[in-house]
Amino acid sequence: MNTYEPNERGYWGEYGGRFVPETLVAPLDELTNAYFGYRDDAEFRRDFDLLLKDFVGRPSPLYFAERLTEKLGGARIYLKREDLNHTGAHKINNCVGQILLARRMGKTRIIAETGAGQHGVATATVCARFGLDCVVYMGTEDMRRQELNVFRMRLLGAEVRGVDSGSRTLKDAINEALRDWVTNVNSTYYLLGSALGPHPYPLMVRDFQSVIGCETRGQILEKEGRLPDLLVACVGGGSNSIGLFHEFLNDGPVRMIGVEAGGHGSELGDHAARFMADAAAVGVLQGTKSYLLQDEAGQISLTHSVSAGLDYASVGPEHAFLHDKGRVEYVSASDEEALAAFRMLSETEGIIPALESSHAIAHVANTAG
Amino acid sequence: MNRIISNFDLLKAEGRKGFIPFVSAGDPNLETSRQIVLTLVENGADIIELGVPFSDPMADGPTIQASSQRALKNGVTLKDVLAMAAGLRTETDVPLVLFSYLNPLFRYGIERLADDAADAGVDGILVTDAVDEEAAEIADVLRKNGLDLISLIAPTTTEDRLKKIAERSSGFIYAVSRAGVTGAQNETSTTAEALVERVREYTDLPVAVGFGISTREQIEAVWCYADAAVVGSAIVVEIEKCVNAEIDPVKCVRELVGWLLPQRQKPER
Numbered sequence: 232m233n234t235y236e237p238n239e240r241g242y243w244g245e246y247g248g249r250f251v252p253e254t255l256v257a258p259l260d261e262l263t264n265a266y267f268g269y270r271d272d273a274e275f276r277r278d279f280d281l282l283l284k285d286f287v288g289r290p291s292p293l294y295f296a297e298r299l300t301e302k303l304g305g306a307r308i309y310l311k312r313e314d315l316n317h318t319g320a321h322k323i324n325n326c327v328g329q330i331l332l333a334r335r336m337g338k339t340r341i342i343a344e345t346g347a348g349q350h351g352v353a354t355a356t357v358c359a360r361f362g363l364d365c366v367v368y369m370g371t372e373d374m375r376r377q378e379l380n381v382f383r384m385r386l387l388g389a390e391v392r393g394v395d396s397g398s399r400t401l402k403d404a405i406n407e408a409l410r411d412w413v414t415n416v417n418s419t420y421y422l423l424g425s426a427l428g429p430h431p432y433p434l435m436v437r438d439f440q441s442v443i444g445c446e447t448r449g450q451i452l453e454k455e456g457r458l459p460d461l462l463v464a465c466v467g468g469g470s471n472s473i474g475l476f477h478e479f480l481n482d483g484p485v486r487m488i489g490v491e492a493g494g495h496g497s498e499l500g501d502h503a504a505r506f507m508a509d510a511a512a513v514g515v516l517q518g519t520k521s522y523l524l525q526d527e528a529g530q531i532s533l534t535h536s537v538s539a540g541l542d543y544a545s546v547g548p549e550h551a552f553l554h555d556k557g558r559v560e561y562v563s564a565s566d567e568e569a570l571a572a573f574r575m576l577s578e579t580e581g582i583i584p585a586l587e588s589s590h591a592i593a594h595v596a597n598t599a600g
Numbered sequence: 601m602n603r604i605i606s607n608f609d610l611l612k613a614e615g616r617k618g619f620i621p622f623v624s625a626g627d628p629n630l631e632t633s634r635q636i637v638l639t640l641v642e643n644g645a646d647i648i649e650l651g652v653p654f655s656d657p658m659a660d661g662p663t664i665q666a667s668s669q670r671a672l673k674n675g676v677t678l679k680d681v682l683a684m685a686a687g688l689r690t691e692t693d694v695p696l697v698l699f700s701y702l703n704p705l706f707r708y709g710i711e712r713l714a715d716d717a718a719d720a721g722v723d724g725i726l727v728t729d730a731v732d733e734e735a736a737e738i739a740d741v742l743r744k745n746g747l748d749l750i751s752l753i754a755p756t757t758t759e760d761r762l763k764k765i766a767e768r769s770s771g772f773i774y775a776v777s778r779a780g781v782t783g784a785q786n787e788t789s790t791t792a793e794a795l796v797e798r799v800r801e802y803t804d805l806p807v808a809v810g811f812g813i814s815t816r817e818q819i820e821a822v823w824c825y826a827d828a829a830v831v832g833s834a835i836v837v838e839i840e841k842c843v844n845a846e847i848d849p850v851k852c853v854r855e856l857v858g859w860l861l862p863q864r865q866k867p868e869r
Contacts, residue, residue, distance in 0.1 A: 240733065250702055250729045252659040254754040254779050256761065396665060402656065409658045414780040416756055515702045515729065516656060528677040529707030530655040 235480050235549070241430020243552035249429040250515045255409075258416045263431045265336050270438065275331060282327045283442060286360065287317045289324075291443075293450035298579045303599040306460070310582070311447050311475065320585065321443060321471045322353040322424055328439035329422045330357040338420035340364045344408040346373055346401030346467070347540035347587065348380025350424030355389035365389040368407040372399035373539045398533045401467075401543045405517050425468025426547035429518030433547050440474025448478050462487045465590040466561065467503070467540045469547035476559060486560070489550060490590045492536030493563035499524060503534040504563040505546045506554055513551070516544060521551040537566040538586035564593035572596050603695040603723045604748060604771045607646055608806040608827060618646040618828030619819070619861060620808055621835050622699060624667040625650045626676030628843045630684055635850045636839065641694045643857040646828065647772075647808075648688075649726070652681050652700035659701075659728045661783030663833040667840065678704045678713070682720045689721030697724040697750055697771075702734075710738055714745040724748035724771045736768060743770070750774055753799055755791040766802035773799060775826065777811045784833045785812035793825045820862050831860065 241247045249259060269275040283289040292315065296308045313321040333341060341363050345351030351367040358365035367384055371393040374381050384391050397403040405428070412421045426436045451459050462479060464472035466489035479485045494502030497509065505511065505522040514523035516531055524532040524544040536542040553559040564572070569586060572593035577583045584592060611618050621640045625633050637648050653671035657664060678700070685696050698717065705713055705727065717725065724747055730738055739749035748771030753762060756779055766773065777792035778785075796807050809822045810830030822829040835853060842852035 248734060249731070250734065251731065252728055252754070252776075253731055253752040254659075254756050254776060256731055256754075257756040257758055260758075396669075397655065406656055406658045410661070410781045413659065416779050512707075515706055517658065518729070523703070525703065525707065527707070528679075529704035530653075530672060531703070 233481060235477065237430065237434055237549070241434065243549050244555065245513075246519070246521050246548035246551040247430060247433060248520050248548075249518060250520065251429050251518050252413060254413050254416065255429070258412070259429055259431070261336070265332060266431050266435050269332060269335060275335070278331055279328055282331070283324065287323050287327060288315065289442065290446045290450070291315050293447055293454065295454065296580050299576065302579055303596060306599040307455070308595060308599060309451065309454075309459070310580075311443060313443065313471065314582070314585065314588075318349070318353045318356050320349040320353065321440060321474060322350040323356065324442055324474070325424065325436050325439040325470060326350070326353040326357045326422060329420075329435070330361055330363070333363070333420035333422065334361060336420065338418065340366070340415065340419045341422050342366045342368070342408050342411050342419055343422045343424060344368045344401065344404035345380070345424065346370075346404065346542060347538065347585070348373065348377040348384070349540065351389070351391070352380050352383045352387070354422050354424070355384040355387035358389060359387045366411065367391050368394050368404040368411070370394050370399040370401060370403050373401065373404070377539055400534070400539065402517070402531065409517065425470045426473045426549060427468040427517065427519060427545065433519065433549055436470050437473045437477055437547075437549060440470050441477045443471065443474040444476060444478030447475060458482055458485050460484070460486060463490060463591045463595055465490045465541060465587050466546060466550060467492070467543050467587060469550045473547060473549055476553070480553075480558060487558070488594060489559055489561045490594045491546075491561060491563040492538060492541035492590060493565040493568070494535040494537075495566050499526065500533045501535050502563065503536045503542050503544070505544070506561040507563060514545075519545070519548050521545050521548045522554070537569060538590065540585070540587040541590065562594060564590040568593040568597070602746070602748070602771070603693060604647065604697075607695055608772065611646060611827070617823035617826070618806070618808065619644050620647045620649055620810070620828050620830040621645050621857070622649040622651060622810075622830060622832030624653060624664065624671055624836055625681040625684055626653060626671035626674050627667045627836070627839065628670060628849065629674055630676060630680055632849055634684055634687060636853050637688055638691060639850050639854045640857060641692050643854055644861050645694060647695045647697060649697050649699045649830065649832070650681060650685060652678055652698055652704055654701040654704055657701060659781055661781040661833065663784070663837050663840075664782050667836045678708050682716050682722070685717070685722050686720035695723040696721065697726055698722055699726045700728070702727050702729050710741050714741045714747060718745040718747055722747065724750045726750040726752065726774060728752070739768060739770075752776055753795060755779055755795050757795075759798070762799050763802045766799055766805070769803065769805055772806040772808050772827070773803065774830065775799065775807055775809045777809050777813065780811065782811055782832055784814035784837065792822070796826045816860050816862055819860060823862070834860070
């Protein structure tokens with residue numbers, strides 16, 4: 232049996248690690264020690280589980296998509312309804328875990344980055360719940376396309392700081408959050424939202440999100456009396472997908488597919504498909520070594536996706552490892568396919584999915600029959 | 601003999617402290633950068649830091665971010681920076697240290713970089729986002745080619761780490777004056793002095809202080825307790841201002857250094 236745990240330096244195989252300026256090493260050590268101290272602490276787990284139940288509304292249903300199954304005429308399709316969580320996405324699971332950790336570490340100021348705004352909203356929510364100061368960095372391009380989430384964050388008492396550098400999307404928001412952290416290390420907790428960044432974030436975020444897979448496994452066994460043949464999830468940074476996949480990694484017959492943003496073409500800059508054959512290259516960005524969309528000179532490429540949450544040049548290091556091992560397959564769905572799937576699910580099931588999840592639906596629609 | 605060591609030895613022998621300016625290679629263009637470096641050398645630079653432009657400089661403030669962007673718009677790559685260094689080496693013996701983020705170096709290949717940088721006459725490389733084992737691996741490859749990996753220490757660096765970093769360092773140690781990104785500040789924090797004192801417990805290597813040093817008074821203050829002062833954003837912002845005002849940036853930098861550098865015996869080079 233494989234454990235799929237990183238080594239003590241945060242590497243899964245050759246991916247992961249901790250690539251940061253010297254100033255951030257001590258705070259990352261502090262965070263790592265705190266996390267490993269509380270990871271198996273009974274009281275911490277109890278607080279986490281209780282908040283997930285009463286504040287987030289877990290467990291989220293595993294819903295049999297009857298009409299979609301009929302329409303596609305093949306596989307029996309279930310949807311794990313993370314959209315029914317408080318704040319409308321899986322992001323809150325990780326935020327609840329990290330805010331409990333931040334409080335135990337005595338931090339009083341929380342910063343975060345956000346792409347689509349879901350992580351920003353979830354962070355603002357847990358900060359309001361615990362009365363902590365909250366600053367969220369968001370690319371101005373993302374602020375434009377996700378205006379409602381900006382409004383929600385502000386309503387929750389967070390300060391949203393627009394980031395105008397680079398492509399003005401998630402990557403640039405992370406840079407700015409890191410710059411804030413490096414400047415305010417003593418008071419500030421960086422609540423990173425995806426399974427990315429320097430160790431221990433990819434591990435910690437995956438652990439907090441693995442509640443998705445734990446519940447799914449129990450629910451499908453109850454409903455079908457067997458494990459699923461296939462799991463499909465979209466992959467931006469990869470926190471929702473690793474959260475779903477992780478519990479099934481040792482279930483040999485269960486296939487897993489991660490769906491990246493195919494954007495509107497296969498040229499560099501037109502998509503965010505880090506594993507796409509022609510573009511695939513390993514590199515170091517924002518603290519971690521993984522697959523990375525970059526040019527010949529090692530400059531990070533601009534990316535494109537209709538969904539802000541998938542629009543990122545790199546991918547969580549555990550995904551890179553699972554890709555190379557062949558345990559998870561990675562494919563992409565284009566903007567157009569995702570939009571078609573978005574409409575199809577809305578009309579067929581009365582469920583309006585996120586544009587991010589629509590990429591996974593698109594792959595299901597193309598293959599389930 | 602290693603040019604970095606011999607320059608610091610010379611400074612010590614002459615009872616002087618060092619001035620290490622930073623220039624973003626390729627901002628506003630490669631030829632002007634080259635001339636700016638030569639002007640800096642003529643006017644008292646003891647080591648030159650050459651910035652390799654990167655798209656996502658997470659340890660830099662807005663000034664150097666913008667400068668990096670301008671260089672990238674000019675299509676400047678690591679290869680160009682190495683060619684620029686090779687050109688400079690035909691005209692000056694000043695030690696050259698590349699200041700870079702890891703990814704452009706990683707993409708180029710660390711072994712290939714070590715070979716090519718040594719051939720170009722580069723003396724050391726500072727990698728902002730490589731620490732611990734990852735830094736040690738790079739240092740080993742560079743050392744085989746006679747290059748120093750310049751290590752950073754910060755006010756947050758713990759005693760254990762200071763010791764470890766000091767043990768494996770060569771060339772000089774770069775002390776980050778404060779927790780934060782690069783960029784001009786009006787006051788030098790007192791944390792820098794404490795940090796320099798702490799690291800001297802573990803090493804005899806020269807210690808340079810950088811981040812936020814932009815005035816003559818700050819340089820004088822740093823020279824009281826450290827071996828050299830690094831000035832980056834103040835020079836970069838001057839270049840930007842002069843280019844925008846269509847004034848010769850080389851002349852501007854010469855004048856700026858005249859203002860900045862406290863009186864001291866100017867070296868004959």
